[in-house]
Amino acid sequence: MTERLLRYFREKQQDVQSEKTYDTQCPFCSMQCKMQLVEQTIVTRKRYTAIGIHNPTTLGRLCMKGMNAHQHALHASRITRPLLKKNGEFVPVSWDEALNYIKEQVTLIQAKHGHDAMAVYGSASITNEEAYLLGKFARVGLQTKYIDYNGRLCMSAAATGANQTFGADRGLTNPLSEIPHSRVIILAGTNIAECQPTIMPYFEQAKENGAYLIAIDPRETATTKIADLHLKIKPGTDAALANGLVKIIIDEQLINEDFIRTRTNGFDELKQHIGALNLEDIAEQTNVPLEQMRKAAMKFAMETSGMLFTARGIEQQTDGTAAVRGFLNVVLITGKIGKPYSGYGAITGQGNGQGAREHGQKADQLPGYRSIENEDHRAYIAKVWGVNPDELPRKGVSAYEMMEKINDGDIKGLFLMCSNPAVSSPNANLVKQALSKLTFFVAIDLFISETAKFADVILPASSYLEDEGTMTNVEGRVTLREASRPCPGEAKHDWQIICEIASTLGKGRYFPYTSAEDIFNELREASRGGIADYSGITYDRLRQEGGIHWPCPEPDHPGTGRLFEDSFAHPDHKAALSVIPNEPVVPKEKTTAEYPLFLTTGRVMSHYLTGVQTRKSASLAARDFESFMEIHPKTAAAHNIEDRVLVNIESPRGSITVRSKWSEHIRKDTVFVPIHWADAQNVNDLIGDSLDPACKMPGFKVCAVRVRPI
Ligand SMILES: Nc1nc2c(c(=O)[nH]1)N[C@H]1C(S)=C(S)[C@@H](COP(=O)(O)OP(=O)(O)OC[C@H]3O[C@@H](n4cnc5c(=O)[nH]c(N)nc54)[C@H](O)[C@@H]3O)O[C@H]1N2
Ligand SMILES: Nc1nc2c(c(=O)[nH]1)N[C@H]1C(S)=C(S)[C@@H](COP(=O)(O)OP(=O)(O)OC[C@H]3O[C@@H](n4cnc5c(=O)[nH]c(N)nc54)[C@H](O)[C@@H]3O)O[C@H]1N2
Ligand code: SF4
Ligand SMILES: [Mo]
Numbered sequence: 001m002t003e004r005l006l007r008y009f010r011e012k013q014q015d016v017q018s019e020k021t022y023d024t025q026c027p028f029c030s031m032q033c034k035m036q037l038v039e040q041t042i043v044t045r046k047r048y049t050a051i052g053i054h055n056p057t058t059l060g061r062l063c064m065k066g067m068n069a070h071q072h073a074l075h076a077s078r079i080t081r082p083l084l085k086k087n088g089e090f091v092p093v094s095w096d097e098a099l100n101y102i103k104e105q106v107t108l109i110q111a112k113h114g115h116d117a118m119a120v121y122g123s124a125s126i127t128n129e130e131a132y133l134l135g136k137f138a139r140v141g142l143q144t145k146y147i148d149y150n151g152r153l154c155m156s157a158a159a160t161g162a163n164q165t166f167g168a169d170r171g172l173t174n175p176l177s178e179i180p181h182s183r184v185i186i187l188a189g190t191n192i193a194e195c196q197p198t199i200m201p202y203f204e205q206a207k208e209n210g211a212y213l214i215a216i217d218p219r220e221t222a223t224t225k226i227a228d229l230h231l232k233i234k235p236g237t238d239a240a241l242a243n244g245l246v247k248i249i250i251d252e253q254l255i256n257e258d259f260i261r262t263r264t265n266g267f268d269e270l271k272q273h274i275g276a277l278n279l280e281d282i283a284e285q286t287n288v289p290l291e292q293m294r295k296a297a298m299k300f301a302m303e304t305s306g307m308l309f310t311a312r313g314i315e316q317q318t319d320g321t322a323a324v325r326g327f328l329n330v331v332l333i334t335g336k337i338g339k340p341y342s343g344y345g346a347i348t349g350q351g352n353g354q355g356a357r358e359h360g361q362k363a364d365q366l367p368g369y370r371s372i373e374n375e376d377h378r379a380y381i382a383k384v385w386g387v388n389p390d391e392l393p394r395k396g397v398s399a400y401e402m403m404e405k406i407n408d409g410d411i412k413g414l415f416l417m418c419s420n421p422a423v424s425s426p427n428a429n430l431v432k433q434a435l436s437k438l439t440f441f442v443a444i445d446l447f448i449s450e451t452a453k454f455a456d457v458i459l460p461a462s463s464y465l466e467d468e469g470t471m472t473n474v475e476g477r478v479t480l481r482e483a484s485r486p487c488p489g490e491a492k493h494d495w496q497i498i499c500e501i502a503s504t505l506g507k508g509r510y511f512p513y514t515s516a517e518d519i520f521n522e523l524r525e526a527s528r529g530g531i532a533d534y535s536g537i538t539y540d541r542l543r544q545e546g547g548i549h550w551p552c553p554e555p556d557h558p559g560t561g562r563l564f565e566d567s568f569a570h571p572d573h574k575a576a577l578s579v580i581p582n583e584p585v586v587p588k589e590k591t592t593a594e595y596p597l598f599l600t601t602g603r604v605m606s607h608y609l610t611g612v613q614t615r616k617s618a619s620l621a622a623r624d625f626e627s628f629m630e631i632h633p634k635t636a637a638a639h640n641i642e643d644r645v646l647v648n649i650e651s652p653r654g655s656i657t658v659r660s661k662w663s664e665h666i667r668k669d670t671v672f673v674p675i676h677w678a679d680a681q682n683v684n685d686l687i688g689d690s691l692d693p694a695c696k697m698p699g700f701k702v703c704a705v706r707v708r709p710i
Contacts, residue, residue, distance in 0.1 A: 016040045022484030023053065026066035027073075027125065027464035028608045030171075030348035030474035031198045033058040033066050037465065037484070048074070055546050057176060057473055063197035064620065065608060071617035073463040078446055080489025083458040090448065090458065095490065098457055099504045105440040105456070106142070106505060109413045115143040115393070119402050119411045122149035123418035124349070124356035127469025127481070128534075129519035130494040131352065132367055132526065133511070134417060135360025138393075140385055140510050141502040145393035146411060149361040150419040152399035153426075153698060155353050157315035158346030160695035161324025165332075165576050167569030168531045169369070170476040171354050174307070174343035175549070175561040180205035182341040183303035184212045186296070188238060188327055189313020189701075190347050193222030194605040196474065199347075200226075212303070214296045216241065217313060218600060219630065219672055220665035229295055234287040235598045235670055236702040238314040240582035242326025244282040245297040247274045249333055254301035259335030263568070266577035270329060273579040285582060287667075301334045305341035312349065312602070316701045319584035321694035326580040333577070338564040348474045350609075351464075355472030358532035359523060364395035367523060368530020384526045385510065398696030400425055400689065407434035415501075417444045417494060418461070422451040423610040424675070426698035428684035429654050444497055449612045450678045460491035467493045469516045470542065477549050477559075478534065480542035483516075495519055528553070531569060586690050588702050591669065595651065595704035597635070598670040601683050602701075607676035614676065627658040627681040629707065630672040636662055639707050646710045649673065651703050654685035657710065671707065 022037040034053040039046055048070050052062040082098035083090040109117050120138040122131060131149075138147035155171075162169040179185070179202040192199050207213060207226060215227035216238065224230045233241060249255060250271060260267045283290040300306050308331050314323040328344060336342040348354050359367040360381075367384075370377035372395050382389035397405065403425060405411045414435075425431040435441065435454040443455035452458050461467075468483035487493070492500070495516060502511040513519045517539050528535035536552040537559075548559035567573035591598060606623035607614040614620045629647055631639075641647055643662040648655055649671070657680050658673060666672055673683045690699050 015042050017042065022465060023482050024465055024484055025471060025479065025481040026062070027069055027351055027613070028065045029196050030351060030353050031058050031196050032351055032471050032473040032479055033062050033198055034479070035062055035066055037070055055479070057475055057477060057547065058198045061198035061201070064606060064623075065614065068617045068619045070465065071619060072446075072613040073465045075616045077616065078488055078491070079448060079458060079460040080491050081460060082490070085456050095500070098459065099500060102442060102457060102501060103504045106413060109439060110142075113412055116145055117412040118142045118144045119146035119406070119414050120144070121399065121402065121414060121416045121419060121421065122147065122356070122361040124149060124151035124154060124353045125351050126356065126418050126494050127352060127467065127471060127516065128355040128359060128478070128523060129469045129516045130498070131356040131361050132359040132523045133495050133498045133519055135365070135367065136385060136510070137498045137502055140387055141505060141507045143391065143393060145396040146402055146405070147361060147396060148363045148399040148402055149356065150399065150421070150424060151350065151353060151357050151361070152696060153424060153700070154312070154349045155346065155357055156695040157317070157320030157324055157692055157697040158310065159357055160321045161328060162346065164321070165325055165328045165578065166564060168563070169357070170532070170550070170563060171348040172343070172345040172475050173337060173563045174341075174345070176202050176475055178341050178343070178562075179203060179307065180209055182206055182211055182305050182307045184214070184299050184306040186214045186216070186300060186306070186308040187223060187227065188216040188308065188310045189315065190309055190311030191217070191221045191223045191313070191602065192347060193226070195311070195603055196347060197605065199474070212299050214299065218667050218670050229292060231288045231292055231296060232667060234285070234667070235600045236317055236588045237286040238317070239319050239323040239326045239580050239584065240282050241286045241288060241293070242323060242330060243274060243277055243580060243582055244279055244286070244288075244293045245300070245330050246270070246326070246333060247277055247279060248294055248297035249301045249330065250274055252298065252301070254298065255333045256335030260333060263335075263338070264332050264575045264577050265572070267333070269579055270577045277582065282582065300330065300336070305339075306334065306336040307341070307343055307345065308336070309345040309347055311347040313701060315346070316697060316699065317584070318586040318588055318690045318692050318699040320692045320697045322580045322584070325578045329577055329580070332575050338562070338566070340562070343562070352471045354474070354476055355470065355478065358472070359527065363397055368527030369532040370530050380529070381526060384522065387510075398691070400691060400698055401696065403431045403434045406438060409437070412438065413440040414438055415442050415444070416451065420449045420451045420610040420612055422454065423678045423682050423684060426684055426687040426700060427653055427689040428682055428687075430689065444494060447612055447616070450610070459497050460489065461497065462487045462491050462493045466491070469495070470520060472550070473547070475549065477547040478537050478542065479547040480539055586693060588699060589688060589704040591704045595706050597705050597707060599649065599651065599686060599703050599705040600670055600672050600701050601675050601687070602672065604674050604676065607674070609675065610678060611676035627674060627677040627683070628661040629658050630661050630663045630666050631707070632666050632668045633662045633664065635668050635671075636660060641707060641709050647707055648710055649686060649705050649707050651686035651688070651705045653688060656681055656683060656685055671705065
C-alpha cells in the first residue's frame, strides 16, 4: 500500500470522532416527514445527514427539502438575541429591555386607541400548541378582535367549501393508505409531485393497480405527467368545468340516486341550475374540449371507487370556495365519499396547515373549530380560559383585510409570528406601505425576513430542530415533533415568547405553562366536544402510536381515519349540494390589448414559500437560484423574448424582473412565475387585491400582465 493510501485510511478512521442524532420532523410541507438528523464531528468540522424515519404517513421517505432543512436552521444568520431598532439600525438587546419596551408601547397604544388598535398575525407553520396560544393571547392577553394568519392565503377556500358542504373541514376524508386502491383519481389544481413529493408513491401505486388519473392544470407539470388525461384548462375557470362534469353525469344518468336521496340536500336546485347550462359554452369558457370533459366525467362516475383532490390551483381564486363546492358536487352526486377508496382531499399546504386552522387563530374562530359568534361556544371556551364570556372579543377580519386596516390607520400595532406577508400577501406594495405606517411592530422569526425589516422589535424564535410540539399533517393525523437541539443563543420557543409577553402585560396568570405538553393538555380540554376534537390524544399516545387522526374524543378512541361513513357533520347529518355560477361573483381580471397574458403563480420543488428558509440552504439554492417566467416559445416569439433573458412583467399594480424560461408545457395565453423570491422578483407586486367573498382568499392564481425583454 502506498504511503498516500495508508495516510488516507488512517485519516478515515479518525474521521468521525463523535456522532449525535436528533429525531425530528421536516419543517416544510404538510407531509411532515419524520426524520433523524445525524451530526458527525470530524476534527473541528460538523457533518450533517438527514435520514427518513418510518411512520404511518410517509413510510420513511424524504424529499430534497427535508434532506437539506438543517442548512437554514443551523445557518449563521439565525437571529439569536432580541433586536431593537434604534436610529434605523437593529441592535441586540436583553430580553428584559425588549419586553419592557413592548409593554410600554402596547400600553400606550391601547390606552390611546383602544384594545383593537393591536393586531396579531399568525401562521400555519407553528405547532398546534402555539397556534392555540396565539389565539388565546389575542383574545385574553391583548383583548383584541384582530387576529388572523397566513393560512388565510392558503387553506381558507378549501376549509370554507368543506364546512359549507360537509359541516366539517378536515383536508383528507380518508387516510392516504386508501389511495392505491382507488379506481379513478381527479387531481384539480394540485402539483403534488413538486409540492408534496413523498405523497407520490401512493398515486403511483394506484396507477400500477390500474387506476385512471385525471389532472386539471393550465401547465404540464411533473404531476400531470403521471395522468392518463390532462385537462389543460384556462386559468380561473374551474368552477365552470366542475359544472360541466356535473351536467354530463346527470345527463348520462350516472348519478347515485340512493346516495343523493339519503345523504344529501339540494339536488333538485342543482339539477335545475345545471339544466340551464350549455356544455359548448363551458368548453369555450374553460378551453377544455368537450370530449375530454366527457371522458373525465364518465370515468369518474362509472368506476366503483374514486377520489378527488384539490389544491391551490383551483382554490386561490376569487371564487375558490365555489370551485371547491363545484367539485364536491361531483363527488356527492356520484356517491364517492364515506366508503373505502372513495373520498375527497384538499391537499394541505404548510406543515401544520391543518391543525393551525382549527384552534382559534382565524378571525372568527375559537379552539376545536368553534365559532366566536356562537354564544354556547363562547361560554365553553371562556370557562376553559377562566374569563367572562362577555370579555371575549367578537370576530375580526381576514389577513389581507388586516393589512388594509393598518394602511387606513385603524390598527396601530402588530405582533407577527412566523410569516412574511411583505412577500406573500397579494398587492404586496400596499402591504409594504402599511407595515411602514405601523406605530409599533414586533416580528417573531428565525431571520430578519423582508417583513421583519419593517419591525421595531424582532424576537428570536426556535426552529423545528429545537421546538417540541404537535403538528397535524395532510391526513388530519396529529403527530408529535420532539425537541432535540437546544435553542441557539438566547432564542426561545414561540410559546415561551407568547407567555413572556402576556406576563409582561400583566396577564401571566392565564399563561402559566412550563412545557408544550401543558399547553396541549389545555388545548385538549378546549377542543373537547368541538368538531376537531383532540381530547383523547396525549403526548404518551402520540409517542406510542406514531400519530392519531382527529376526531379522537376519548383516551381509548383509536382516532378517525375515514370520515362521513354514516353521516355528515351538519345538524341533519346530510351534505349540502350547491348551485355554483359559471362566472365568478367577484370578476377576475380579463386579458386586454394592454395586458394580453394571464399570469399564474405557484411553486418549484426546491424552494419553500417566500424562500426565507430555503434560499439560506446552499444545496437548495444551487438548484434554483433566481426566479423565472415560464412562457410558451410561440408566445415568447410574439413578444420578442429569447430564452434565458431578463424580462419585465407588468400588471396594473407593479412590475418585476425575472428570467425567461421557454416551455412547450404551458398554455400559449398564460405565463407562470414561482413565489419564492422577494424584492425585484416578488410576484405579489403584480397580484391584485380582490378576495373571495365567502372565505377572503386572494386571487393569487390569475391576473393580467404584459411582458417585454429588458
Ligand atoms: N416545493 C414546495 N412545496 C410546497 C410549498 C412550496 O412553497 N414549495 N408550499 C406548501 C404550501 S404552503 C402549499 S399551499 C402547497 C401548494 O401546493 P399546490 O397547490 O399543489 O401548488 P401550486 O404550485 O401553488 O399550484 C398547483 C398547480 O395549480 C396550477 N394552476 C394555476 N392556476 C390554475 C387554475 O386556474 N386552475 C387549475 N386547475 N390549476 C391551476 C399551477 O399550474 C400548479 O401546477 O404546497 C406545499 N408544498
Ligand atoms: N402569488 C402567490 N402568493 C402566495 C401563494 C401563491 O401560490 N401565489 N401562496 C400562499 C400560501 S399557500 C401561503 S401558505 C403563504 C405563505 O406565506 P408566508 O407565511 O409569508 O411564508 P413563509 O416563507 O413560510 O414565511 C415564514 C416566516 O417564518 C419564519 N419561520 C420559520 N419557522 C419559524 C418558527 O418556527 N417560528 C417563527 N417565529 N418563525 C419561523 C421564516 O423564517 C419566514 O420568515 O403565501 C401565500 N402567497
Ligand atoms: S418538504 Fe414535505 S415532502 Fe419534503 S421532506 Fe419536507 S415534509 Fe417531506
Ligand atoms: Mo400554503
